[in-house]
Amino acid sequence: MSGRRSDPPRRLADILAPTVRRLTSADEARAYAAWARVAGDQVAGATRPRAFSRGVLTVECDSSVWTNELTYLSGTILTRMNELDPGHPVRKLRFRVRRESPMQEEPPAASNDRQRGARLQPEDVSAAREAADCVADERLRAAIQAALRAASADPGGRPAAGPDRHPTK
Numbered sequence: 001m002s003g004r005r006s007d008p009p010r011r012l013a014d015i016l017a018p019t020v021r022r023l024t025s026a027d028e029a030r031a032y033a034a035w036a037r038v039a040g041d042q043v044a045g046a047t048r049p050r051a052f053s054r055g056v057l058t059v060e061c062d063s064s065v066w067t068n069e070l071t072y073l074s075g076t077i078l079t080r081m082n083e084l085d086p087g088h089p090v091r092k093l094r095f096r097v098r099r100e101s102p103m104q105e106e107p108p109a110a111s112n113d114r115q116r117g118a119r120l121q122p123e124d125v126s127a128a129r130e131a132a133d134c135v136a137d138e139r140l141r142a143a144i145q146a147a148l149r150a151a152s153a154d155p156g157g158r159p160a161a162g163p164d165r166h167p168t169k
Contacts (some may be wrong), residue, residue, distance in 0.1 A: 027089040028052040034081045034088040035059065043070070048098070055091035060098040067095045 031052040039047060046066045051058040061067040070077070074093040081088050128148050135141040 030085070030088050031057045031090045034085045034090055037084050038077055038080045047095075050096075052089075055089060056094055057090045057092070058094045058096065061095055062098060064097050067097050070095045 032049045035049045035057060036044065043066075046062040047070070048060050049057060050060045059070070061070060070093070074095070077093060078090065081090055125148055129145070132141055132144040132148065135144060
């Protein structure tokens with residue numbers, strides 16, 4: 001009976017338990033778990049922890065907007081991590097745009113030569129101005145209006161005459 005083992009069969013859970021304990025106590029696993037706890041559903045849907053090394057957790061984001069916003073909030077995020085898991089190993093967060101992001105698969109509209117220099121139709125400009133007028137933040141409203149002026153080649157920002165003329169706020 002050579003080749004037969006005399007050990008009794010063991011449950012898979014018993015075999016894997018030491019490895020799972022080791023992995024869950026490892027710094028990388030704790031860093032990923034801390035991120036998962038602090039991120040929340042919306043942020044977790046747009047991000048994914050990618051690497052952990054020397055106290056730095058690198059998180060990939062779906063877009064540069066997420067990357068910039070989370071970089072700006074990294075101090076607040078680390079504070080929240082400390083509240084939820086005081087012994088976590090993360091000392092610094094690094095955010096980068098995910099290379100295979102769906103947002104990057106399509107070229108930006110401005111890079112399309114056919115659309116470069118294209119002007120908006122007057123009815124589109126009017127509708128966009130009406131929407132911009134409803135924006136409460138003055139700086140944002142001014143930025144939208146400036147973009148509309150540039151896109152419509154209308155230096156004054158408003159049509160000279162017509163039923164869609166609105167008083168400037």
